[in-house]
Amino acid sequence: MKGVILRINLNALIVDITHEIEPQNVLEASRVLGESYRYFPDGTIHICVVDPGVGSSRRPVVLHDGKHYFVGPDNGVFSKVITEADQRLRGYHITESRYFLPEVSSTFHGRDVFAPVAAWLSRWVSCGSFGDLISDFTVIPEEEPKKIDGGVEGKITHTDRFGNLITNISADLIEAEKHELSKDKLAVRVEGKDEAFDLYSFYNEAGEQNKTGALINSEGYLEIFFYRGSAQNKLGINVGAKVTLCSNNSFARQGEA
Amino acid sequence: MKGVILRINLNALIVDITHEIEPQNVLEASRVLGESYRYFPDGTIHICVVDPGVGSSRRPVVLHDGKHYFVGPDNGVFSKVITEADQRLRGYHITESRYFLPEVSSTFHGRDVFAPVAAWLSRWVSCGSFGDLISDFTVIPEEEPKKIDGGVEGKITHTDRFGNLITNISADLIEAEKHELSKDKLAVRVEGKDEAFDLYSFYNEAGEQNKTGALINSEGYLEIFFYRGSAQNKLGINVGAKVTLCSNNSFARQGEA
């Protein structure tokens, strides 16, 4: 893909965001892209090739939110981007094959379609040149945490290379919960585990004691960590496990019951 | 290596093709390079450091096929490139140590020899400046699939990070086989497995049913996949396993026998 881009635009500046997305995990890709793209300069073209449906009828698309461009399959990989851009979004169905490589394989559109289209885009070919304006994009709805008695229930959505367990419970939700329960301190509980974990401000605050804790991570989500180790290994928990945020007391009472 | 290159030519544009070659696997490196290099701009210098014989008498070389340059050990890593370039190839034994780092280790010529030579090459030092013209390059012959009764027998040569199983049976061979058997549909069988796998055009065609299938991949080789999962894990098959391409009928008859 990088070779294809540079053959078309030798001045292109290419940056890898990640090659660590779990194979075929469109939702994880959507989330990582959604957390990263705004840190890049305006005008950046983001190519995303998590594409299990390559070769089928899923559409190749170019999106533009007024600042950033996105090139890839319309399979939900741009869910976060599309939801955030809302009315600002313009999207096009890529059909103009003169911008593709001469031979298009049925298994690697990253190389044969997305890379050359992105490269031509970087050379100021307009979005509309690649195909028709469309608006019925594929958006995979994220499962939202739900209100339960005395707290909020979410789940582990993914892990990182440090073994941190990342949930779908956002900082906003935690603040709202603190307010509602009139509590400064909340605790975090994980399905199948007796222990309740305290909420810290940063990893080191749990330090010196081989402790498992929770915090709001740099993307603004509740994350469970094991200080200087892997929470995933320590707790034996995987993606999908239920996570509850509740007041320390309510948990204690449950424990006593 | 990147630091060494940039000290010599700060304008060098450096692109990583892969750091995922299995340690010491010269043949895999040759194949990946052979599938990638032509997608890069003419004049690209490809450095390849899969070099188990580093420090021994294996020769460091610079190759030129008229368009692309290659720098690395003459240990078979350039087998594909050399075979394809044939008469167009010019190769030189790198001996002029004034282009090396001042101290050359006996274990990391990537940093001490290949990186600086490639950097000087990018600054228009001519190939012939690095040493004598040679022509007796090391080429590791690839094991070819063979004709068997009612089909073709090849093998799994490598796997990718998705767990796809890639064979040495090429698209050309599949077409020839279809013609010979006067069949539109062929099936794929793997040593030790009862099941026969259908041939699809793209991954998604096997979709919705947790199915194992085969297709011609983006490099033009027969590949066995498990839809949205790992065929390697699913089938418990490894590199070297025999793979047979045959007509659906011939296989059915074998199954009945």
Add this chain to the structure above:
Amino acid sequence: MKGVILRINLNALIVDITHEIEPQNVLEASRVLGESYRYFPDGTIHICVVDPGVGSSRRPVVLHDGKHYFVGPDNGVFSKVITEADQRLRGYHITESRYFLPEVSSTFHGRDVFAPVAAWLSRWVSCGSFGDLISDFTVIPEEEPKKIDGGVEGKITHTDRFGNLITNISADLIEAEKHELSKDKLAVRVEGKDEAFDLYSFYNEAGEQNKTGALINSEGYLEIFFYRGSAQNKLGINVGAKVTLCSNNSFARQGEA
């Protein structure tokens, strides 16, 4: 981090040294950085984010050794750099938040503090602009090999992706030992293993025989390898294991006893 840098300086040339440091392993990071930085051009800014104490009171710093700049946490990650630069080192405590991202998370200073500071540094903001000159840096002392009867005892400090076992015994120490024992040939022994390994000049010298051996690697340290395989898997040895360098004879005598 790359997006943040490019938003501030679109002309920045960004190179990844490694993303393979073991999570939280500050000492490994210090060693890898110490072995790499001098190969980069003068004026290079090295960002290092192995930062288990992020958000706590550990200080963010900018260091300058007269040629290279370093940006990261003052947690020992720059131990090698600081020790080598000695009197040439100038260091500053990063406190000027106007150079940070508008919102600084408590868990990812790489993105919110180090990347923007490094980018401003690359646009010629002077080191002193980021905060006060300091001199009480955190240096984690490396455990040194010790002299024992008839040899030297060190340990395995880390492994690489090939499964090579790298020790803290330096080339200088090996030379001194050869001199002292008046021996040309030394052998290497690993805790818990009966076998003694010969010292080779390069991997291939042990070739053809599935052999385990030792050599001085490209960073100048004693390394134990298994030819064309993984010594780590072959020997079942891990980081921390004791390694002894001794004369062939003394070992033989021990073996006989």
